Amino acid sequence: MPYRRLPNTDMARLRALKAALVMGEQLPPFKLAFSSANFQRLKNYLPQFENMFHQQRSALHSQVSKSREYNALMKKARLYISHFYQVLNFAIIRGDLPAVSRKFYGIRENDSRIPPLQTERDLLFWGEKLIKGEAERTANGGNSMTNPTAAVVKVRYEQFADASHSQKIMQKSTLYATDRIAALRAEADEIILSIWDEIEATFDLLPDDAKREKSASYGVVYVFRPYERGENQMVEEEMSDNVTCEEEIVFSNELNQLRLDELLVSESIEKQNQLQYAMAFAK
Structure with missing residues (x-):
């Protein structure tokens, strides 16, 4: 005998809530299989949940769609900044600049290493x-570096910095919506459970097949156990489940990566790393 399966993803929750709402709007109260109190509660609650559901996904999809542009700008910024520091070292090796010039850029006089440029914080x-150091060095009478110039590096740097700022804004928007929908989830489960219990109680005197058919028209989900499924029914259910699961897995992976990024770029970690860099490359 198939068993009732409550929704366990936000997409499934939204589908269940909307199915119940449609029936509540189509049928008069005396024909509705669940109470007017639950219908009113559903009408008051659903707009909040649906709005936050779409806001969460829209924010994440916007961020993901911009990731390619962000990564390209990050790669370019890293290339130009790295080349500038390499040219600085070459100029010192040739004797065109004194080794003390490194101090303008926050690097020790005799340290010829290229600064770490792997992460967003590094760049x-x-x-x-680099930009401030070059301005200070030339203001003290030094000749401007070329191939690349600081002006060219600054353009690439600012493009990347703007993209980084935009990513953080979208990231915060996504995490806000995620936290809000998490806070709403318990009430969604409570409403769905209460409505489904009332629906099944209304059709309780019907034969099992008729009861499930009537309940399913309200959005109640029944799942056959593997040994109870016919071949066609098994394929149909698995295809439906796989579509939902794949969408949720992709979304969950993107969200987990987003939370990891948020952790890595948090203000406290950034300040700590900058302090470490300053100490390692002190004048």
């Missing part, structure tokens, strides 16, 4: 050091 930190 923003050392890119800013």
Whole structure:
């Protein structure tokens, strides 16, 4: 005998709530299989949940769609900043610049290493050091670096910094919507459970097949156990389940990556790393 399966994803919750709402709007109260109190509660609650559901997905999809552009700008910024520091070292090796010039960029006089440029924090930190250091060095009478010039590097740096800022805004928007929908989830489950219990109680005197058919028209989901399924029914259910699961898995993976990124770029970690960099490459 098939068993009732309550929704366990936000997409399934929304589908269940909307199915019940449609029936509530189509039928008069005396024909409705669940109470007017639950119908009113559903009408008051659903807009909040649906709005936050779509806001969460829209924000994440916007962020993901911009990721390619962000990554390209990050790669370019890293290339130009790295080349500038390499040219600085070459100029010092040739004797065109004194080794003390490195201090303008926050690097020790005799340290010929290229600063770390792997992460977003690295690029923003050392890119800013480069721009300010070059301005200070030339203001003290030094000749401007070329191939690339600081002006060209600054353009690439600012493009990346703007993209980074936009990513953080979209990231915060996604995480806000995710936290809000998480807070709404318990009430969604409570409403669905209460409505489905009332629906099944209304049709309780009908034969099992008729009861399930009537309840399913309200959005109640029944699932056959593997040994109870016919071949066609098994394929149909598995295809439906797989579509939902794949969408939720993709969304969950993107969201987990987003939370990881948020952790890595948190303000406290950024300040700590900048302090470590400053100490390692102190004048």
